[in-house]
Amino acid sequence: MTLEELFYLHNQTIFKYLYYLLNDEKLAEDFTQETFTRFLHYEKSIKAGAELAWLRRTARNLAYDHYRRKRLIQFVPFLQGHEEQEPISPHQWLLQQEEAKALYLAIRQLKLSYRDVIILRKIEGLSIQETCDVLGWNEGKVKNTLKRALAVLQKQLGGDWDD
Structure with missing residues (x-):
C-alpha cells in the first residue's frame, strides 16, 4: 500500500484520535502530518497489515511527548455530537450535554493508562x-x-456504568 493510499484511508482516524488526546485542532493536524512522515521513514520495518496500529501508536507517542515537554497532562475528548441522530427536544439535548460534560470531566481525572484504554x-x-x-x-x-x-470512573460519577 502506498503512503498516499494509507493517508487517504487513515488520516481522519489519526487526526480524530490526536484531537481526543490534545483538544487542539492545529496541533492534531501537525501531529497527524508528523505521524505519516514518520511512517514514510520507517515504512520498511512495519509489518503488512499492522499499519493502522503503528500509526495510532506513533500518534499517541507524539501526543505524550508533547505533554511531557509541557509537563501538562490534560484531556478533553471530542464529543461525537456531529453524527446524525433523531431530533431531540432542547431539554433532552441539554441533559445529554451535562451528562457528557460530567463523564469527560471524570475521564480527565483518570490516570493516563486508564484514559488510553477508555478512549480506544x-x-x-x-x-x-x-x-x-x-x-x-x-x-x-x-x-x-x-x-x-x-470501576474508578463509576466511583467518580457516583452511579452505575454500562459497559
Missing part, C-alpha cells in the same frame, strides 16, 4: 486485539485495565 475501547470502539496492538499490551492487561478504569 469505549470511545473509538477498537477491539481488544486492536487496543493491544496500539498500546503494546497483552490481552489480559487491556481487559484488567479497562475493568479498573471503568
Whole structure:
C-alpha cells in the first residue's frame, strides 16, 4: 500500500484520535502530518497489515511527548455530537450535554493508562486485539485495565456504568 493510499484511508482516524488526546485542532493536524512522515521513514520495518496500529501508536507517542515537554497532562475528548441522530427536544439535548460534560470531566481525572484504554475501547470502539496492538499490551492487561478504569470512573460519577 502506498503512503498516499494509507493517508487517504487513515488520516481522519489519526487526526480524530490526536484531537481526543490534545483538544487542539492545529496541533492534531501537525501531529497527524508528523505521524505519516514518520511512517514514510520507517515504512520498511512495519509489518503488512499492522499499519493502522503503528500509526495510532506513533500518534499517541507524539501526543505524550508533547505533554511531557509541557509537563501538562490534560484531556478533553471530542464529543461525537456531529453524527446524525433523531431530533431531540432542547431539554433532552441539554441533559445529554451535562451528562457528557460530567463523564469527560471524570475521564480527565483518570490516570493516563486508564484514559488510553477508555478512549480506544469505549470511545473509538477498537477491539481488544486492536487496543493491544496500539498500546503494546497483552490481552489480559487491556481487559484488567479497562475493568479498573471503568470501576474508578463509576466511583467518580457516583452511579452505575454500562459497559
